[in-house]
Amino acid sequence: MRLETETVGGTRLIRVCEPRIDAASAVEFKDAFRDCAADAPGRVVLDLGQVEFLDSSGLGAVVAAMKLLAPDRRLDLAAPRGKVEKVFRLTRMDTVFVIHPDVATAMDATADAP
């Protein structure tokens, strides 16, 4: 599972460079995320722009990533595409995560945005 990271100010951007977060890769994602977030500042943005498919195992892995950061740090999501965005909406996880339409908006948002 290839993730790329970049830190700007108090925000770490973690970009998922894979087309799928599914049952076959959920554990790999959690492990890779843990490594990338280990020394992250207070806010982490997960860029899902390259992800084409997310199943319930992948969704569970993203929730696990959020829990790994809580309670002192938070996880926002950015740029989920059609099918992926639909899974967040159908499961009402769009009410749990702050989801930004694109990475630029996510990086501009402050940590205390809703």
Add this chain to the structure above:
Amino acid sequence: MPPEAEASTCGDTRPGPRLRRTRLKPCARDVRRILADLCADWRGQGVPDALIDRAELVLAEALNNVVEHAQRDRPDGTIELHSETRDDGLDLWLFDDGAPMPGDTVPQGDLPDTASRAARTPEGGFGWYLIRSLADDLTYARLPGGNLLRMRLREPGR
């Protein structure tokens, strides 16, 4: 020992139902491979993208459920998948020779409580909810020696 995957297609050159039968091993990597094959097939048949997207997610959830529950710790178990492309949508049949569903019935698939943040947010339990949300019809039968699940997805407006 069955071959790793078997596929047969008929009726490709004329309209009407097209049936594809596939056999897969109970592992997440094989599920991923079969989904990629099926989606490519459906695209080639002109199935609308929105319907393919729904079918891919429904099948992923149903197949992963078999891998993680019915066929858990049964590496020699088999899963057989029939996909029928119809004028009005897709009919999907899954047969596996694994353990029965609890209570011989399909889980209700209620949405887990997502009202609380962080520590109490559930990491699982969304699979059956997604299947029930996206499939138009769901039938389960416990047969001698296995489970049969039929899922129908209808194209909107047909």
